[in-house]
Amino acid sequence: MITTVGAQVASRRDDDPAPLLGPGELLKGPFTGRALRQQGYLLGSFGVAFFQVLWMTVALTVGGPLVLVFIGLPLLLAAVAGLRRASRKERQRILNLTGEHVPTPYREPGPTGNVLQRLLGHVSDPATWRDLVHLLVSATLGAGWFTVVVTTWTMILGGLSLPFWYTALPHHRIPLMHVNGSEYYISTLPAVVTFAAIAVVFAWFVGPTLLELGTRTQTGLGRALLGLSRPELDRREAALRTTRSQAVSAAEAERRRIERDLHDGAQQRLVALAMDLGRAKSKLKTGDEADSAAAAQLVAEAHEGVKLALSELRDLARGIHPAVLTDRGLDAALSALAGRSPIPVEVDAALPWRPSPEVESAAYFVASEALANMAKHAHATRAWIDLDVRDGRLRMSIGDNGVGGAEAQPGGGLAGLSDRIAPLDGILSVSSPIGGPTQIIMEMPCPKPSAS
Template identity: 45%
Template sequence: MATEYGQEYGRRPGNPAGSGFPDHDGERHHLLPAALRAPVEPRAWRELGYVLLSLPIAIALFTWTVTMASLGAGLLVTFLGIPVLAAALAGCRGFGVLERMRARALLGLEVADPEPLRTGRSGLFAWMGAVLKSGTSWRHLLYALLQFPWAVFSFGVSVAFWTSGWSLLTYPLWRWVFPMYAGQGGLQLYGDRHHSVYLDNPFEITVTALAGLLVTLATPWIVRALTAVDGLLVRGLLGPTRLSARVVELESDRGVVVDTAAADLRRIERDLHDGAQARLVNLAMDLGLAKEKLREDPRAAARMVEDAHGEVKTALQELRDLARGIHPAVLTDRGLDAALSSVASRCTVPVRVEVDLPARPAPAIEGIAYFTVSELLQNISKHSRARSASVDVWRAEDRLLLQVVDDGAGGADASRGSGLAGLAGRLGAVDGVLVVDSPVGGPTRVIAELPWRT
């Protein structure tokens, strides 16, 4: 859902910041800086474990891919090459599932599953055709070919730095091995037939330990940089493409639009049935009775016609309100400024409206902006216990931004299935975003961002 919380998002230039968004990052405060505690943090060891596991997995994946792909390519002159290639690609996709799980567990990298195979019909041949035609399958094969040399490199670099750093750092603890078992004063730094240099005096031992400390402190960041490349490979080759993710998003948005339209039609039908339609039925009955009494009791008939006239006025007002709820005429004729001022005048608290637009956005976007502000002002009237509110509308590059602020009790939360959740869904259907900042005690600040789309 296109809702975000606790972010300084889309602030209008010159507007003061809100009352402070809640802190959701969950960071703990440490006495030591990150550079000093990195070697002993769990994250560093998880990343090292990822690198160590990468080599055997890469060997198995590379062996499978090269063997099966070359065998399948060689057998393409016969029918057997097609199922062998399909099996090779299917195996790569299976390894891709393992790699996404490993990246999620050890690197904290959330990579969505790629789009599933679209076979269209059941059967082995349909499955093989879907595997061979799927771009995802070939991206998994490319990952197998690229990840192997990278895994060898990152494994070698990581092991060399980790072992060297910790060995030099702990050198004062195990230096006694050399004089006791090797017959020399310490670790040999240089040696030829004429002379040798050993790390055996206190100064050299201290310098060695300090050098080991520097290497040890630098190693987690080196490994982190190496695993960042792994993350790019996993995300870029084993996850969904932007196009497929966009297709899924559009399919979801289409469902939201259909559901919203159906809900609006049900609301209009209910309003017509319970409001204007019922009044018109009663009006028809009253006029029928008045017609029967016209000759017998003209005065009573006149009173009934007068009452029916009042019912007609009420029905007309309900129809006007219903039409305004579908699409107000003032919005079509005069734009957002006049339409929002009209909505603000019906709010139960004083509302300041400021619209600063160089031109009118697309009609559909203008309508969504109008109904968004209308619903937010209704929420203020019903739930906020506010004394005042403000509405600001402006354009930032190719986006239309709306900001509604009130000084009420706060505590609005779109995640609890309130009307804000439905509003966020409507905005998301057109690539919009809803940002809610409503700490308990207030104030409440809601920003909606919509595409301009002229």
């Protein structure tokens, strides 16, 4: 029997919209760092969209008629894959410009299999069609924003240089318009300077406003079409509520376990220790030799009780967060855990980097509880733990050669393990057919730490 418990947690979006455009920004014109970044974003978005539309047009035109003979499939796959790459670049540009992360909406990061399977994987994903709509709209609007950027710089640079080169025009004049057969133009230097000044001032003050409008339109379009759809947002919101409840339940279960272990173990031994020391004190007060011998025996028993209580407290602390986990990491902590197990346990850990403390603690808890359950119920003669990182996810497999039959039931131990890792976007899978073997697979995100 195979059961999978746990939930994927929605990725967070850091809402950091661009600041409002104030009068101070307008007075600085299109030469501020903000305006230059906006111009680079608009030109880059249009350039990528234009060339992607051109490439997809060629690929679809050539590859479409050749689909029946399978020669066109690689071209169609390249076109669709290129569409996804263009959308990924647009999300990165939005992040670089506004600081806002647009979450990836795809069902799977990259479809696998042969060419046809990968093509169908792309085409069957609704996010691919939203990418296509965004590409077409972005290319259309981008042409307008490209014109705005070019016109702004043309008016400013042309206006500033116009008095120096207008004499090279035919008849040394600048034609303005024709009305009822009459031509209106300017040809004197004062008129040319005035005309150039008006063009520069107009572009200087209107340019930033148009750039702001274009940037907000393009980034809004990207957030709407390249991010998560409303059903996906609702699903992830429900997943967040579930994992939040699971986190609270896991914390409450952990608190009750600690209280129970303290009450049933160390607390009872300390109470017995206090009673033994009280009796020894009473016997020592009498001064009788027999009572002194009995008091010595009670003190010896109390000494043994203290050692047992300390051992139980160490075991309890080890079950919460052992010192070796903090000092030497998850692989060393799992090796120490295997050394204390009554079942021989083989540990194979290959970690290219050290996970975050939260991931280490959750993985150690899963391994500790799984080995404890195996020792109690599996009747196994050996167990194993395999630990590695694949595609940015920590994967731990715990298995034994016991009788099997483990189930992830609500309120049970395996469900508790799932609740422990669910807030970290973890998934727990249990395979335990009757007769064995049992295998528990845990996966959690484990991003590589930054160099800083």
